[in-house]
Amino acid sequence: MSPNKTIGILGGGQxxxxxxxxxxxxxxxxxxxxxxxxxxxxxxxNKMVLGNYDDDKNLVAFVKNVDVLTYEFENIDIKALEExxxxxxxRPSIKALKISQDRYTEKSYLNSLGIKxxxxxxxxxxxxxxxxxxxxxxxxxxxxxxxxYDGKGQVLIKTQVDIKEHFLRKKLSPxxxxxxxxxxxxxxxxxxxxxxxxxxxxxPGENVHEHGILVTTTLPSSMSEALKNDAxxxxxxxxxxxxxxxxxxxxxxxxxxxLYVNEIAPRxxxxxxxxxxxxxSSQFQQHIRAIMDLPLLSTERHSDIVMYNLIGKVTxxxxxxxxxxxxxYGKKHSRPGRKMGHVNLIKKKGS
Amino acid sequence: MSPNKTIGILGGGQxxxxxxxxxxxxxxxxxxxxxxxxxxxxxxxNKMVLGNYDDDKNLVAFVKNVDVLTYEFENIDIKALEExxxxxxxRPSIKALKISQDRYTEKSYLNSLGIKxxxxxxxxxxxxxxxxxxxxxxxxxxxxxxxxYDGKGQVLIKTQVDIKEHFLRKKLSPxxxxxxxxxxxxxxxxxxxxxxxxxxxxxPGENVHEHGILVTTTLPSSMSEALKNDAxxxxxxxxxxxxxxxxxxxxxxxxxxxLYVNEIAPRxxxxxxxxxxxxxSSQFQQHIRAIMDLPLLSTERHSDIVMYNLIGKVTxxxxxxxxxxxxxYGKKHSRPGRKMGHVNLIKKKGS
Numbered sequence: 001m002s003p004n005k006t007i008g009i010l011g012g013g014q015x016x017x018x019x020x021x022x023x024x025x026x027x028x029x030x031x032x033x034x035x036x037x038x039x040x041x042x043x044x045x046n047k048m049v050l051g052n053y054d055d056d057k058n059l060v061a062f063v064k065n066v067d068v069l070t071y072e073f074e075n076i077d078i079k080a081l082e083e084x085x086x087x088x089x090x091r092p093s094i095k096a097l098k099i100s101q102d103r104y105t106e107k108s109y110l111n112s113l114g115i116k117x118x119x120x121x122x123x124x125x126x127x128x129x130x131x132x133x134x135x136x137x138x139x140x141x142x143x144x145x146x147x148x149y150d151g152k153g154q155v156l157i158k159t160q161v162d163i164k165e166h167f168l169r170k171k172l173s174p175x176x177x178x179x180x181x182x183x184x185x186x187x188x189x190x191x192x193x194x195x196x197x198x199x200x201x202x203x204p205g206e207n208v209h210e211h212g213i214l215v216t217t218t219l220p221s222s223m224s225e226a227l228k229n230d231a232x233x234x235x236x237x238x239x240x241x242x243x244x245x246x247x248x249x250x251x252x253x254x255x256x257x258x259l260y261v262n263e264i265a266p267r268x269x270x271x272x273x274x275x276x277x278x279x280x281s282s283q284f285q286q287h288i289r290a291i292m293d294l295p296l297l298s299t300e301r302h303s304d305i306v307m308y309n310l311i312g313k314v315t316x317x318x319x320x321x322x323x324x325x326x327x328x329y330g331k332k333h334s335r336p337g338r339k340m341g342h343v344n345l346i347k348k349k350g351s
Numbered sequence: 352m353s354p355n356k357t358i359g360i361l362g363g364g365q366x367x368x369x370x371x372x373x374x375x376x377x378x379x380x381x382x383x384x385x386x387x388x389x390x391x392x393x394x395x396x397n398k399m400v401l402g403n404y405d406d407d408k409n410l411v412a413f414v415k416n417v418d419v420l421t422y423e424f425e426n427i428d429i430k431a432l433e434e435x436x437x438x439x440x441x442r443p444s445i446k447a448l449k450i451s452q453d454r455y456t457e458k459s460y461l462n463s464l465g466i467k468x469x470x471x472x473x474x475x476x477x478x479x480x481x482x483x484x485x486x487x488x489x490x491x492x493x494x495x496x497x498x499x500y501d502g503k504g505q506v507l508i509k510t511q512v513d514i515k516e517h518f519l520r521k522k523l524s525p526x527x528x529x530x531x532x533x534x535x536x537x538x539x540x541x542x543x544x545x546x547x548x549x550x551x552x553x554x555p556g557e558n559v560h561e562h563g564i565l566v567t568t569t570l571p572s573s574m575s576e577a578l579k580n581d582a583x584x585x586x587x588x589x590x591x592x593x594x595x596x597x598x599x600x601x602x603x604x605x606x607x608x609x610l611y612v613n614e615i616a617p618r619x620x621x622x623x624x625x626x627x628x629x630x631x632s633s634q635f636q637q638h639i640r641a642i643m644d645l646p647l648l649s650t651e652r653h654s655d656i657v658m659y660n661l662i663g664k665v666t667x668x669x670x671x672x673x674x675x676x677x678x679x680y681g682k683k684h685s686r687p688g689r690k691m692g693h694v695n696l697i698k699k700k701g702s
Contacts, residue, residue, distance in 0.1 A: 017375070020395075021372050021375065021376070021395065024368070024372065024394050024395050024681070025372070025678050025679075026677065026678070026679050027678075027679025027680065027681040027692065029394070029681075030394070042397075043375050043380070043381070043395070043396075043397050044371075044372065044375050044394070044395045045394075046393075046394050277631075280628075280654075280674060280676075280697055281676070285676075294670070295670060295671050295673065296673065297673050297674070297675075297676070298673040298674050298697075302653050302654060302699075303631075303653060319645070319646060320646050322646065322647065322648050322649040323631060323648070323649050324648075325631075325632070325636075325648070326376075326377065327376050327377070327378075328376075328377055328378025329378065330375070330378040330380075341378065346631055346649075
């Protein structure tokens with residue numbers, strides 16, 4: 001067990017913090033690489049290295065002291081990572097990261113596996129948006145191909161005026177256009193796969209987003225067993241195809257009993273935070289076990305549970321509930337829309 | 352919630368490590384005071400201060416940067432702590448620490464509350480041992496009044512030769528003598544009390560010791576509900592009398608349906624490690640909540656569970672059990688009898 005091995009994590013946010021705590025439980029050393037000295041993960045790490053994610057030289061020095069490198073977010077410079085690949089085990093692999101960094105590549109990849117996504121179109125110039133809008137004659141969502149998260153980088157187009165207002169005389173980043181569809185429900189599958197191909201999945205949770213930001217995940221979901229099973233099988237198909245190692249979050253939309261994958265996240269995922277208090281293992285423990293070649297744990301759920309994100313200025317009356325497990329990330333500054341913590345509210349089984 | 356408050360912990364072992372992780376979850380800063388730079392808690396602390404526990408000057412500097420001071424072990428110099436008392440909130444209080452540091456004081460205190468202990472005798476000189484042995488005409492256990500733990504500082508006297516062998520021409524530390532009684536069972540109560548006097552208790556676990564070292568704690572225990580209730584009421588009497596703040600471990604012996612308190616630990620306790628995976632809250636979370644004036648959580652147990660200590664050289668075949676939650680403390684050196692980690696093996700409810 002853990003003969004003094006060191007895990008390097010790129011990123012120092014709440015996901016890195018919770019990964020670091022899970023790794024510490026197993027006796028692993030944790031080194032964090034992050035540009036912000038006051039990041040949440042610094043608190044629970046053995047070592048903190050300050051640096052930018054495209055600073056090759058600094059990154060090379062960082063990985064020299066780690067046995068396995070993992071990451072907590074997907075917007076990492078692929079070129080920098082490729083330089084590190086000969087020096088250290090990167091888990092999950094660069095391939096998964098590459099696919100998930102670009103919405104166009106991601107959806108194309110999913111479709112190539114026979115997995116449904118919403119209808120999407122490649123947008124390279126503003127004129128592409130205009131042409132498509134005239135052709136489709138309906139509202140569409142323009143999303144940057146890269147660097148979008150928590151609803152950022154998205155514009156809703158309902159009229160030609162919207163196009164002018166948002167895009168005219170502006171330099172357009174490569175985008176995709178998606179038809180605007182109202183979905184019935186959202187769910188996600190948190191899945192983990194190890195090097196040997198062993199797979200465990202947590203029961204799919206039902207998500208509610210507001211303004212593109214996750215606000216709650218609820219277990220059990222209102223989905224049928226058949227749909228939950230379908231979602232799980234889709235997630236398995238993806239991690240198997242990628243030869244994936246670690247935890248992945250797969251987000252689904254549900255419309256009229258049809259599942260669409262919205263996006264995949266090659267990392268632990270906000271919609272898996274309920275596992276810390278509702279399951280026999282947490283997604284953070286599973287990720288650390290998978291990347292360190294330790295046997296995976298049971299993902300069985302022992303309790304009904306609702307995860308609430310604490311967003312922006314934190315005011316929660318849950319603090320007085322004796323079944324409310326509160327997590328505060330320790331971010332120095334709050335901003336509207338910023339995730340400051342979460343609460344796992346246990347609703348006992350069968351209640 | 353946790354407006355940047357800092358908790359200071361005296362001691363850097365596994366208990367401090369698990370306290371620090373629980374505090375980090377709530378967004379508190381953690382400063383560790385410990386003489387060993389490589390101590391387990393250093394990994395998950397914001398700050399590590401090296402120093403000896405009787406170094407008044409260093410301790411005073413340490414507490415200047417903390418809002419609340421707590422500790423993970425009871426053998427701390429009381430005089431040094433008393434100097435700190437005007438400078439910082441010390442939780443639990445020095446009073447509880449003082450009582451538990453000395454077996455004679457502890458048992459006398461318990462008896463004064465009407466709580467049963469084994470019969471004990473004060474031993475100040477070797478001649479006291481001889482006189483007592485002649486009078487009682489039976490085996491007895493000589494224990495140092497102070498600084499004993501994990502079976503250390505204990506000698507079994509069966510014959511007068513034993514007395515000569517162990518004590519003749521040696522300087523005797525103040526001791527107590529206890530009649531040697533074979534108990535049927537051992538159990539412990541983990542109890543938490545906050546400043547307002549709110550109390551929560553975890554279900555009593557059944558303990559097995561070998562050579563004075565805890566090896567397993569099992570939930571549920573084989574005790575009757577009535578006995579569990581009696582043990583809980585005794586623990587409540589103690590924390591109420593002390594006006595205690597924080598978690599306390601109370602160890603009991605059971606003989607012929609009669610409960611005897613063996614010792615009290617004014618801190619989180621090894622026999623409470625099962626709470627990390629078998630209960631809706633852990634003893635570590637509860638201790639941090641109590642000392643930081645946050646509402647206590649539910650202590651309800653959601654699963655049957657056995658806690659195994661990993662002692663000395665760690666070899667465990669539990670590593671392949673998907674319901675075995677393994678904790679490795681990260682101690683740099685293993686020694687026979689040294690606690691290196693523990694495993695919480697979940698036995699599902701009703702199984």
